[in-house]
Amino acid sequence: MVDVFRALDDETRRTIxxxxxxxxxxxxxxICSTLTMRHGLSHSRQAISQHLGxxxxxxxxxxxxxxxxxFHYFNPEPLAAITNRWPTRKRxxx
Amino acid sequence: xxxALTSLFVDDQRAALAFYTDVLGFTKRHxxxxxxxxxxxxxSPESPDGPELLLEPSGHPAVKPYRDALAEDGIPLAQFAVExxxxxxxxxxxxxxxxxxxxxxxxxxxxxxxxxxCGNLIQLIEMKRDxxxxxxx
Numbered sequence: 001m002v003d004v005f006r007a008l009d010d011e012t013r014r015t016i017x018x019x020x021x022x023x024x025x026x027x028x029x030x031i032c033s034t035l036t037m038r039h040g041l042s043h044s045r046q047a048i049s050q051h052l053g054x055x056x057x058x059x060x061x062x063x064x065x066x067x068x069x070x071f072h073y074f075n076p077e078p079l080a081a082i083t084n085r086w087p088t089r090k091r092x093x094x
Numbered sequence: 095x096x097x098a099l100t101s102l103f104v105d106d107q108r109a110a111l112a113f114y115t116d117v118l119g120f121t122k123r124h125x126x127x128x129x130x131x132x133x134x135x136x137x138s139p140e141s142p143d144g145p146e147l148l149l150e151p152s153g154h155p156a157v158k159p160y161r162d163a164l165a166e167d168g169i170p171l172a173q174f175a176v177e178x179x180x181x182x183x184x185x186x187x188x189x190x191x192x193x194x195x196x197x198x199x200x201x202x203x204x205x206x207x208x209x210x211x212c213g214n215l216i217q218l219i220e221m222k223r224d225x226x227x228x229x230x231x
Contacts, residue, residue, distance in 0.1 A: 023198075027168020029207070030195045037200035045167070067209060068165040069194050
């Protein structure tokens with residue numbers, strides 16, 4: 001289990017989540033091509049696969065097998081841990 | 095030197111011929127019996143003398159693990175160029191073809207990926223002719 005804070009501490013992983021939140025349910029191939037073509041991030045497929053593994057371990061990405069392919073989905077639920085830990089509140093006057 | 099022929103492994107050569115001709119719209123070029131199998135090729139009607147696509151039997155034991163691993167990651171094994179990818183996506187979807195990736199703008203082109211029902215993922219590509227992208231490559 002990877003900590004959600006550690007999982008988010010990487011620009012490439014945050015970009016993967018940006019892409020999945022724009023279009024959910026992508027294969028590894030699609031994620032790699034959009035990262036390269038839209039963001040100029042030309043990592044190896046293996047590197048992206050490892051980033052997805054970290055995100056999945058933190059619960060931020062879930063996978064589903066459909067037909068013969070594996071699709072990746074963004075699950076924002078673990079992000080609630082951040083707002084629960086530091087809820088937004090008004091500053092109290094001294 | 096030029097590319098004359100390239101091949102895809104297919105689970106069933108007769109079913110593959112039907113898909114590649116009736117659904118995709120290619121033309122049969124060669125269909126020659128070879129033992130239990132066939133030397134079976136198709137060409138694009140847009141370039142009948144262009145490269146042939148060999149629809150090769152998938153019986154070799156290396157084929158299944160190779161294709162399963164690539165299909166899992168969504169990796170296509172061939173790319174076909176189309177004039178209007180949105181129209182092709184609509185046409186093929188209406189014929190029951192399943193896309194693993196809908197038409198997606200990747201800057202200088204729009205791409206999509208579908209399952210050829212014969213064990214392969216295939217990418218479609220429409221290159222943009224927009225002048226704004228003419229020098230983007």
